[in-house]
């Protein structure tokens with residue numbers, strides 16, 4: 001199939017406009033931005049509207065106008081809408097996956113996996129929508145009756161990244177709609193086509209106009225971000241992306257005291273103890289480290305291996321990496337694609353250079369692959385890593401595995417917890433007491449024990465420390481989009497009439 005996008009079965013899923021208030025529109029200024037849609041070639045294939053403050057305000061106004069009637073729909077009605085949207089995503093999975101591979105670069109099989117993962121958030125929250133329960137509380141004041149109801153927080157601003165062009169969007173829109181909120185979603189400038197196709201499917205699913213609005217921008221992204229965060233109408237911001245941008249959005253949201261949830265950067269420790277099943281640990285580390293070519297926030301970043309099995313692990317791990325086939329996402333047999341942009345490649349190169357200068361030994365890889373395109377980088381394994389190297393202190397977000405040696409459980413937990421961030425952590429051990437001990441000692445929001453893959457719509461996703469706060473997916477996900485209202489009814493508890 002080469003680097004060109006195979007034709008879509010349904011060409012109307014490919015858009016050059018965005019979806020606001022139930023209509024397909026451009027930016028008021030008429031400006032567009034070029035989408036370097038195919039990271040494998042860097043070829044500019046399409047454009048999208050470069051929206052600004054006034055376009056964003058119009059989208060917010062549409063969401064505000066739609067809110068009063070949408071919040072009154074029943075959970076069951078919203079459930080049916082989400083279920084329909086889920087089904088449409090599954091029916092169009094092949095086309096959505098083609099768009100994801102095209103603009104993100106990930107291999108087609110991974111893109112298909114992402115579509116299912118993404119659609120499953122709609123399915124999950126379709127099931128949660130009718131079950132948003134309040135509580136009945138025994139009052140401490142005689143004659144009072146106290147209960148709570150959960151209400152939608154209101155208009156939500158959702159900002160998502162390019163590494164999961166579909167799933168990061170559905171993981172936010174699913175619970176927002178289930179709760180009865182309306183949304184303005186800023187699609188990633190790098191991957192807006194997948195978002196637009198999902199919007200088209202929202203239209204077909206009969207989501208009422210103004211409930212779901214998409215704003216597109218590349219250069220104007222900070223302007224769109226500040227319009228959403230400064231708006232008095234927007235009551236909630238949910239963001240997935242880097243810690244730096246998360247901090248900025250939090251500052252910007254302070255004046256209007258919005259409800260926030262942030263899924264930010266990680267720097268996941270991946271620990272292999274001497275008592276681990278070595279084969280399982282190697283397989284888990286490969287899956288966690290090289291998923292999406294290392295471009296997920298839960299990818300293993302620091303791989304700590306206990307001294308007794310360090311050499312054996314390093315050898316087996318590097319051996320497996322030799323089997324990877326790097327290439328264009330549509331090419332037969334390709335297991336790993338390119339990075340998203342040149343900035344990402346520069347960071348990967350810098351981490352490798354720094355590690356080598358400080359004594360790290362490259363077992364495999366270490367270089368760019370210009371013969372494939374400017375954003376390809378060899379899957380890389382470096383041993384003899386140390387704690388002061390850049391890779392130890394900052395997420396690489398690329399296909400570089402750094403192997404660190406450790407001696408004791410206490411040492412490795414200290415090293416693992418030394419990071420400012422705490423999103424995911426992993427460890428492999430066959431000792432049940434150690435499993436509990438270490439899981440409880442690690443300062444992260446999510447832990448994989450004897451597995452390198454933890455993402456699941458049923459499981460709460462989120463971090464601690466500078467990885468942010470709030471949980472997505474699971475029964476907790478909807479909590480981020482509701483507020484609890486307490487109602488006290490006084491003057492109750494009289495004797496029965498006639499008593």
Ligand SMILES: NC(=O)c1ccc[n+]([C@@H]2O[C@H](COP(=O)([O-])OP(=O)(O)OC[C@H]3O[C@@H](n4cnc5c(N)ncnc54)[C@H](O)[C@@H]3O)[C@@H](O)[C@H]2O)c1
Nearest residue numbers: 160161162163188221222225241242245263264265297397
């Ligand atoms: N947690 C995650 O899932 C995730 C995903 C992608 C990137 N990242 C992090 O981002 C780093 C590199 O990726 P990046 O440089 O594209 O991240 P980034 O935070 O700069 O961009 C992520 C998204 O945030 C939005 N954004 C950027 N600046 C903004 C602003 N001022 N206002 C509003 N929105 C803004 C854009 O839509 C972009 O797609 C990685 O090292 C990683 O830490 C994390």
Ligand SMILES: O=CCCC(=O)O
Nearest residue numbers: 163295296297298455
């Ligand atoms: O990169 C961020 C999200 C990754 C995931 O949901 O597994």
